[in-house]
Amino acid sequence: ADDTDDGELETIVAGTNPGFEPFQMNVDGELVGFDVDLLEAVVAETDGYELADDWEELEFDSLIPALENENIDVIAAAMTITEEREESISFTESYYSADQSVLVQSGGDVDPDELEDLEGLEVGAQSGTTGEGIVEDELGDDVDYTSYDNYVLAVEELERGTLDAIVIDEPVAESFADDRDVEVAFTFETGEEYGFGVRQDDDDLQEALSEGIAAVEESSEYDEITQEWFGE
Ligand code: ARG
Known part of the structure; x- marks a missing residue:
């Protein structure tokens, strides 16, 4: 209009x-x-x-x-x-250009190096995001997946240790790692453009x-x- x-x-x-x-x-x-x-x-x-x-x-x-x-x-x-x-x-x-990262609890036992290492773990992402799409497409039933309305809720579960890993855009992962008790385990190239x-x-x-x-x-x-x- x-x-x-x-x-x-x-x-x-x-x-x-x-x-x-x-x-x-x-x-x-x-x-x-x-x-x-x-x-x-x-x-x-x-x-x-x-x-x-x-x-x-x-x-x-x-x-x-x-x-x-x-x-x-x-x-x-x-x-x-x-x-x-x-x-x-x-x-x-x-x-803006971005890739995806996997976030884990700081100093926790979970320390994946690649997506396949998430098999068998409890993994989260925000509903409707490309991060969620990657979990569904790449890992499917091999992970115990939870969809969150907001990434903040998923990060809080990670801090509490009730979730093992989150798939999230790299710049946002870095920002959460700066302010919260979480760290970037690894980043993988997706070549996303906002x-x-x-x-x-x-x-x-x-x-x-x-x-x-x-x-x-x-x-x-x-x-x-x-x-x-x-x-x-
Ligand atoms: N870049 C990702 C996507 O497009 C995640 C975007 C999430 N944005 C947000 N404001 N929560 O799916």
Whole structure:
């Protein structure tokens, strides 16, 4: 939908699923993170759009339905561009690249080196994520799998020792390893690319956001936002 009259900005509503640090999380009741700052900078680069102040915070696997139902207009949730998701939504150009890691309890007895070492163990991931897809596709019935609504819940079980391992995006694994009693056992290459998700008929928005990503990457802003959230 394009409501833009000359000079009028179309307000778009962003949706995310917090608990995925440092991309999106609640700190002191406020939604913050890399994706939050990046999408704000990207939308500011566009001519026709402005971002609504309030973001919708939803379950990860409710984001695509919410986009399709027009409850939100853009997904900014460290969401990997996949062919399966592209059957129902469109993505912008990639704004971040990631692989997957396996997280375990710090100093625990479980110390896997490769995916096959998870056989026979209790493994968790967040519902609807690519991490969950890897467990299902690569390990199937060989592991005792639990699906969590949020990765934070899975990390807490790992800290308590009631779960053996989690499959999760590498940058997020590193961030949890910094703040909690968990460590990265190993990382494996998946070559995932994160994109902002838009409705398939929203070509104008898709193009505007992709151009905005390129502009933010060319300016110093992308590096500043990376520095802020990754300290790199
Ligand atoms: N990149 C992974 C995926 O697309 C995990 C994303 C999880 N994001 C979140 N906000 N919880 O499936």
